[in-house]
Amino acid sequence: MNKRDFLALAFLTVIAVFLVFSVVFMFDEDLHPFGEPTENDMDQYIIDNTQTETGADNGVTSVVFDYRGFDTLGEATVLFTAVAGVILVFRRLKK
Amino acid sequence: MSGMSRIVKTMTSTVFPFAMIFGLYVIAHGHLTPGGGFQGGAVVASACAMVLVAYGSVWTMRKIKEKHLSVLESLGALGFISLAFLGLIFADKIFFDDFIMGPNGIGMIFNNAALGESDIFTAGVIPLMNFAVGLKVIAGLFAIVLVMAYATVKVKEVKSK
Numbered sequence: 097m098n099k100r101d102f103l104a105l106a107f108l109t110v111i112a113v114f115l116v117f118s119v120v121f122m123f124d125e126d127l128h129p130f131g132e133p134t135e136n137d138m139d140q141y142i143i144d145n146t147q148t149e150t151g152a153d154n155g156v157t158s159v160v161f162d163y164r165g166f167d168t169l170g171e172a173t174v175l176f177t178a179v180a181g182v183i184l185v186f187r188r189l190k191k
Numbered sequence: 192m193s194g195m196s197r198i199v200k201t202m203t204s205t206v207f208p209f210a211m212i213f214g215l216y217v218i219a220h221g222h223l224t225p226g227g228g229f230q231g232g233a234v235v236a237s238a239c240a241m242v243l244v245a246y247g248s249v250w251t252m253r254k255i256k257e258k259h260l261s262v263l264e265s266l267g268a269l270g271f272i273s274l275a276f277l278g279l280i281f282a283d284k285i286f287f288d289d290f291i292m293g294p295n296g297i298g299m300i301f302n303n304a305a306l307g308e309s310d311i312f313t314a315g316v317i318p319l320m321n322f323a324v325g326l327k328v329i330a331g332l333f334a335i336v337l338v339m340a341y342a343t344v345k346v347k348e349v350k351s352k
Contacts, residue, residue, distance in 0.1 A: 151292045152222035152314035160227065161320045165275060165287030168320075171229075172327060176268055179331040183257060186342040 193247030210238035221321035232328025248340035267327030291315035
């Protein structure tokens with residue numbers, strides 16, 4: 097068995113395990129029903145306190161750049177990697 | 192003679208400044224009105240892509256190289272992450288902390304809350320991060336479009352030979 101076959105087998109195993117577990121969880125009685133959110137304190141907290149805590153009127157921006165700033169850093173990294181990849185791929189065409 | 196007809200070029204020159212102003216407005220008012228760095232950057236990059244389509248990629252590449260756009264994008268990324276790290280140095284010493292606003296803030300002009308007043312010098316570090324991310328998105332998206340369009344022209348040249 098060479099390296100490629102091994103990689104394909106590992107990938108297939110992961111997909112199979114994922115499928116089996118998703119079917120098991122689909123028929124689980126204890127699972128939370130879809131489309132019925134539980135009472136979420138975080139929403140009301142952000143609506144109440146975002147203006148005094150961050151000073152921004154735009155609640156979405158204050159969540160994106162203040163409460164969840166680390167998430168935005170990952171988003172910016174994704175964009176940076178995409179641009180670097182595209183420029184890298186098309187560099188050889190330019191002579 | 193590259194690019195599209197004279198009518199399209201004239202219309203592009205007319206619409207371009209307004210599209211730029213709208214995009215920059217969305218970036219600058221990101222902490223007050225809907226929008227922000229990503230959205231405004233996409234608007235400005237679309238305006239630049241319009242110029243690219245109308246005038247042709249060879250003409251645009253003569254005006255601005257993708258090298259310069261890479262530098263701009265890296266500047267935006269560096270500004271964003273250095274603002275995050277400055278929160279580690281000043282005020283409450285937390286990563287991504289708003290070191291300008293708040294009781295321990297060191298801010299001079301951005302250090303008050305907006306509270307529905309729509310004053311642009313508010314919200315501490317958020318408008319600065321919006322500017323950094325906006326610069327990054329403008330340069331990044333325009334670099335992608337420019338490089339792809341230029342490569343298409345080059346491939347056609349090589350094939351026709």
